[in-house]
Amino acid sequence: MALPSWLESILGRNGYQRTDANEPPNNHTNNNMPGAYQEEQTNTQPSTTVRESLKKISAYVNVIVAKPLIITLLLIFQLLSAVINILYFRDLNTSPPPEEMIDPIDKVNKFVRDLEDGMEPSITQNLNQLPPFFEGSYTQALYMATQRGKILFVYLTNPQNESASFIFNEIIMSQEFIRIFNKDIIIWGGDLKNPEAYQLANSLNVTKFPFLGVLCLTRGTKMTPEGPKKDPVKISMIAKLQGGKVNSLDDASTIIRNKFLRKIGKYEPELNLIRQELQDRYMTEVLRKQQEYNYMASMQQDMIKKNEKKKRALTKEYLKYKAPLYKNLTNPPPKEEAKEYARIVLKFPDSSRVTVYFPKHLKVRDVFTFVEILRQNLVDSTSNLTESEATNKFKNFEVEFKFTLTSPLPPRTDMASKKDEEIEQNDLIYPNGLLLVEDV
Structure with a gap:
């Protein structure tokens, strides 16, 4: 008996099979004789x-198990x-806070430490002190210069683009320079890693570092038909020194005197007048605010007195409206009604x-x-107010x-916390009962 073709396909049987003489002829061909071999029927459907x-x-299996x-x-x-990562690399993953934070x-302080680290040993041995750098932002330092009439030195550095730093180190660590302040x-001071220093360098068009500049309030004078007239005060740079433009033959003292002390002396008289004007303006503003206060x-005291008077x-x-309701309370009630009343003795401070x-x-x-x-x-006392008028007038009034x-009676009890209780409770x-009347 022949196996089904799909089973033979599974078991790997291929080729031809013998056809029994008693089986009916194949409908696919009319050339096969009884007992002859016939071509295997290809049945791919199973x-x-x-x-x-x-x-x-x-x-x-892929969806339920593998994935x-x-x-x-x-x-x-x-x-x-x-x-x-948390246990072993926590410190490595800790990023520094943003610069603006x-x-x-x-x-x-970091800028000063970097300056000290960058100094040559020969300089630090002889000059062991740095200028008293302003402890704050450049905005704060500029405010001091513009609102208090101070002279502002700015010292900018860029470690990646510096020249002539040796003479600069001698200048800023010179005792003659330090005595200026x-x-x-x-x-x-600041380096270009500080956003404020970077913006300041751009605004001053600084291209060489280190840079040492002097800012202060200045104003010019111009002639008018009415006579000399002074221009408005503005912040200006009166002196500067930057890398690449330092004469190595000049010593630090010469540069300090020629570049800075001479310029400061030139603008100091006018700056003293500006300081006095700023101080007068400040005192005037303080006086005005004090007067306003x-x-x-x-006005507040008058308002308080007015409200107190109105409240009284x-x-x-x-x-006066309530007085008639309590007019006969000092008379004892009839004996048959005694249970409907509370007998209270009030003792006054006198x-x-x-x-x-x-x-x-x-x-x-x-x-x-x-x-x-x-x-x-x-x-x-009596009142002319009707009940409806009194209700509207004394609404939410206490x-x-x-x-x-x-x-x-021990323990002493303040009745203020029991104002909303009925007397019989x-x-x-x-x-x-006995109640002591005491002034606050």
């Missing part, structure tokens, strides 16, 4: 079905990499006593109001009591 099934199974396994391994490796004083002359304080008048009107009978449904706040009426002698009501005053 084999193709198996291959497609295997592909589907492979795809399912999740690969993703899981990748996540594990990334996690291990992050842990190792560094404190200006730290920048100055006082309360009216300051120096600021005093005026505002006076409103309080008095409120007490040792006088007043016995009052309050209906038990009233609140402790009514006791405070009655005491205030007694203090202002308004017991017999009397500010400048006394305390205290129960002497407070056993310190119902059915009987």
